[in-house]
Amino acid sequence: MKKLFLALVISNGFSLVAGAQSKFSLGPNVGVGMSWLDNTPNRKTKLAGNAGLSLVYSAAEHFGIGLDAKYSFEGGKFSANNQTTTSDLNYFRIPLKAIYFFSSYGHKVRPKVFVGPSFGFLSGGQTKIESPVITQTVNSKDFYKSFDFGLTGGAGLNVRLATNTWFNADVNYLHGITDIRPTTKQHNRNLGVNIGVNFGL
Template identity: 35%
Template sequence: MKKVIFVLSMFATCFSSEVIAQKNVSFGPLVGVNFSKLTGNQPYSDWKTGSTAGIFINYSGESRFGVNGQVLYSRMGGESPNGASKGHLDYLQIPIMGTYYLNGRGNKFRPKVMLGPYIGFLLKAVNENDVSINPEGATRPFKGVDGGAAMGAGFNYAIGRMVWLNADVRYNLGLTQVMNTVSDVHNRSWGINVGLSFPLGEYSPSTGTLR
């Protein structure tokens, strides 16, 4: 976990310095759907559907590289193989991803690939009846922090002079154990996300827009 926090801190420091220096920044809301499960020998090893919502901030440099940071509410967990029960793990997730655009600034349609670490803070763990599956006690079943790698691909599309549609398909690979009572249990999830970005700071003088 210390390694995950260290990597996140390094990304955040680089992101902040670039933002201050360039100010080619946009931000906006994001919503999505995810399909998640837990690995290992535990009850929720099959895929289930959840939701994602939050805000994001983009930095796009003069080159094809950029950085994307997000703060998300994400409902993860899994379903029992026979479909009899579901476990919902609600996280506050913070992914920070390096972004590479497949074409240059000034294009209306910009495909992209993304990769970076994330950290998640468990808000609550309940079953389908909203009953806690992480009760208070000497040893709570689920850990309070999750960390891993986020990777994906998508595009930014200009729908107005100052507004961009952001869309991506993402895979989250949990690298830390999420349970105290069972070993080798990790989060896995696929997500489809859509957002709108609006300018923050200065425009690029070459295009008059932000990405």
């Protein structure tokens, strides 16, 4: 009887631990898209991309919290006064997302929407200024502020590949709020597609 009781306690303990662990998932995430700088004359988009890790905590069936840590290649191109400026802005970006899942845990496909703040820390990149007379290339950190704050939002799908293993795909948009230039009002804009795989912890 004691052995049976002990076996039940151990079994239930493992079940509780497994349930608690499955609330967290972590995995690699990559994306590609286009970025541009708002409030610039004759602006054009440039190729953008990112890569990093995605952590999701979901204690309720339909709600979760996501935290990404990624390296993001952004920037834009614009022209004025007979000169063209191409800015490559490389950020270490941390988006924090509130996630709503439309279907239950047991479903193979779970649509989702998300929204939240995004914190960007400028780590590098180059800015090229071209005119008919001269071409100048400078460090983007000399032209742009080191911190960027914005809002991110989007929609996508989680597809269950195996127990506690999910393939993630989403379309997301970044809307910069803070001015990224010390002297003029410019804001980051970014639209892209991200994919990744998360594993239950």
